[in-house]
Amino acid sequence: MRKAQLLQGNQACAMAAIDAGVRFYAGYPITPSTEIAEFMAENLPKVGGKFIQMEDEIAGMAAILGAALTGVKAITATSGPGFSLKQENIGFAAMAEIPCVIVNVQRLGPSTGGPTAPAQGDVMQARWGTHGDHPVIALSPASVLESYDITVQAINFSEKFRVPVIILLDEVIGHMREKVILPSPEELTLVERKRTNLPPAEYKPYEADSTRIPAIADFGTGYRWHVTGLFHDENGNPSGKADTIHKQGIRLLTKLDPYLEEITLYKSYCTEDAEYLLISFGCTARSAAEAVDMARSKGYKVGLLQLQTIWPFPEQLVKEFCTGKKAVIVPELNAGQLRGEVQKVITNQTLSGVNKINGDLITPEEIVMKIKEVAGQC
Amino acid sequence: MLIDVENLMRSHRLPHIWCPGCGNGIIMKAILEGIRESNLDLDKTVIVSGIGCSSRATGYLNFDTIHTTHGRAIAFATGVKLAKPELNVFVITGDGDGAAIGGNHLIHAARRNIDLNVILFNNNIYGMTGGQYSPLTPHGKFATTSPYGNMERSFDICNLVQAAGATYVARGTAFHTKMLIDLIKNAISNKGFSFVEAVTMCPISYGRRNKMGNAPDMLKWQRDNAVNVKAAQKMEPEKLAGKIIIGELHRETAPEYTELYEQLIARVRKGAEGDGQ
Numbered sequence: 001m002r003k004a005q006l007l008q009g010n011q012a013c014a015m016a017a018i019d020a021g022v023r024f025y026a027g028y029p030i031t032p033s034t035e036i037a038e039f040m041a042e043n044l045p046k047v048g049g050k051f052i053q054m055e056d057e058i059a060g061m062a063a064i065l066g067a068a069l070t071g072v073k074a075i076t077a078t079s080g081p082g083f084s085l086k087q088e089n090i091g092f093a094a095m096a097e098i099p100c101v102i103v104n105v106q107r108l109g110p111s112t113g114g115p116t117a118p119a120q121g122d123v124m125q126a127r128w129g130t131h132g133d134h135p136v137i138a139l140s141p142a143s144v145l146e147s148y149d150i151t152v153q154a155i156n157f158s159e160k161f162r163v164p165v166i167i168l169l170d171e172v173i174g175h176m177r178e179k180v181i182l183p184s185p186e187e188l189t190l191v192e193r194k195r196t197n198l199p200p201a202e203y204k205p206y207e208a209d210s211t212r213i214p215a216i217a218d219f220g221t222g223y224r225w226h227v228t229g230l231f232h233d234e235n236g237n238p239s240g241k242a243d244t245i246h247k248q249g250i251r252l253l254t255k256l257d258p259y260l261e262e263i264t265l266y267k268s269y270c271t272e273d274a275e276y277l278l279i280s281f282g283c284t285a286r287s288a289a290e291a292v293d294m295a296r297s298k299g300y301k302v303g304l305l306q307l308q309t310i311w312p313f314p315e316q317l318v319k320e321f322c323t324g325k326k327a328v329i330v331p332e333l334n335a336g337q338l339r340g341e342v343q344k345v346i347t348n349q350t351l352s353g354v355n356k357i358n359g360d361l362i363t364p365e366e367i368v369m370k371i372k373e374v375a376g377q378c
Numbered sequence: 379m380l381i382d383v384e385n386l387m388r389s390h391r392l393p394h395i396w397c398p399g400c401g402n403g404i405i406m407k408a409i410l411e412g413i414r415e416s417n418l419d420l421d422k423t424v425i426v427s428g429i430g431c432s433s434r435a436t437g438y439l440n441f442d443t444i445h446t447t448h449g450r451a452i453a454f455a456t457g458v459k460l461a462k463p464e465l466n467v468f469v470i471t472g473d474g475d476g477a478a479i480g481g482n483h484l485i486h487a488a489r490r491n492i493d494l495n496v497i498l499f500n501n502n503i504y505g506m507t508g509g510q511y512s513p514l515t516p517h518g519k520f521a522t523t524s525p526y527g528n529m530e531r532s533f534d535i536c537n538l539v540q541a542a543g544a545t546y547v548a549r550g551t552a553f554h555t556k557m558l559i560d561l562i563k564n565a566i567s568n569k570g571f572s573f574v575e576a577v578t579m580c581p582i583s584y585g586r587r588n589k590m591g592n593a594p595d596m597l598k599w600q601r602d603n604a605v606n607v608k609a610a611q612k613m614e615p616e617k618l619a620g621k622i623i624i625g626e627l628h629r630e631t632a633p634e635y636t637e638l639y640e641q642l643i644a645r646v647r648k649g650a651e652g653d654g655q
Contacts, residue, residue, distance in 0.1 A: 024457070026456075045642055048647070050460050055486035059483055066444070220424070222421040226437055
């Protein structure tokens, strides 16, 4: 354990990255994520790592992929407009199966929107921002300590599964300061990408065993393999054949399936006897937790499911938590992006949202009002 | 002979996708000759390309290779080189990939003087998409998107890269193969950002539309319109109109980015020790 510190969510995220072995950062300044770049610029050289401020957001994403192929753990950070610009290369990372982590400190959109205004409007962009069907993991912390823990998890997941992992921070969690007691780096469990032990002549860069995750060979170690965003065969060679495309496409789409339980991170609060369930994430989950206490003091049996894993959407978990509830309410700082996913998996419960897209936070009182309204109808 | 560079190629990937008469094979061979004659460690050499006809070369080359997204090869290569400075890093790009969509990365990599060897295949056209004008299509020339003649002016891409800070800048052609190999060798030996514009030809999507004849005719055009930089220095500017100036255009010495970064790390770590941290 370290000593207690007063830290910002963005700082905790950056510290976690270095503690988890990240040695390369490339990015472009953008509010409200810039503190992550500043921390990296100062601290990466101290551990022999590299920081580079690229000429644009696209280049920041490209550079971490180049670095990652040499075997280093690499990360970038951005916010809405920059996240949009990075999407094509995020798709490249998904297609070429390059481990990388993208921190998106969400701000109010669309477009330039509200640079310093909190929002959680990038839920769908995190999942479908790049074109085509592809695997992705997106995690969202709701406190400074969670920002640290989830960043470590994100890096581990990217290494283990060779997928881009997106951290959906938000302006509130990114800029908020809290007292935290962080673990010492040596207390962390860290994952390294699976590297091939075959000789170069036998190595097939996209041949997956039963784990569905192919072993990688660091550039510069004699394997001389080809990385492309085109559909490719097991040898990494481009292919336009429908059966080859199908085989790779299906493996990509299903490669996380055996690991859904491991990837699903969440917290629950007062759900055991709850008749009404709140499902929330990020900064709004804090208002939701407060709303649970307030509503319970008035006699409403309310519980909270806080999703830390947003993608792959934890269908099974949500289904289980919703079972037996009279109603489900999804408070979120967007027009209902997560609620749509919940709608897909629940059957009998009434579903409603508490939503705001004006740059203000959702207050606990507003959630309690919704609980009362819903309870009156049940 | 191909046999000289066969171990540098993924020969099983042939035949290549380029059209009959395309000059890209000549440029690709010149790059391989440059690598071979420079005695680079093949296991420590990475070649990065973008999207377009020229960028398909990486699929045929027996190195660690990345066929990246459109225009972004230099940004990927910057990540490779900075993460592992001991690697020799090449970029293969085209006039659309490198001068249009990737133009920002090109000038900023030159500004940093990061040790990349960038070979830009200039065929004056977007070939892969069927013949649209690029920033290096000369004024007045015809393309599918300039059916009445190209209204725009073209870059002198070498001047642009030199002005941006590149420490080695050269231009060669597919016709002057021996010179091109020498220019690529010089680019490799330069510790810093090196840029070689390799003028190639696209008889199908550019030559045909501009009545430049077949591939041999276009090679002869290169022969007849190229002026060595030394000769060009003695010529009146009006006599150089429409000519291609070839040879070594610029060379200077400046600190290289990844070396500076290694020095920075050493300085910061020494400072940290001094602080007792």
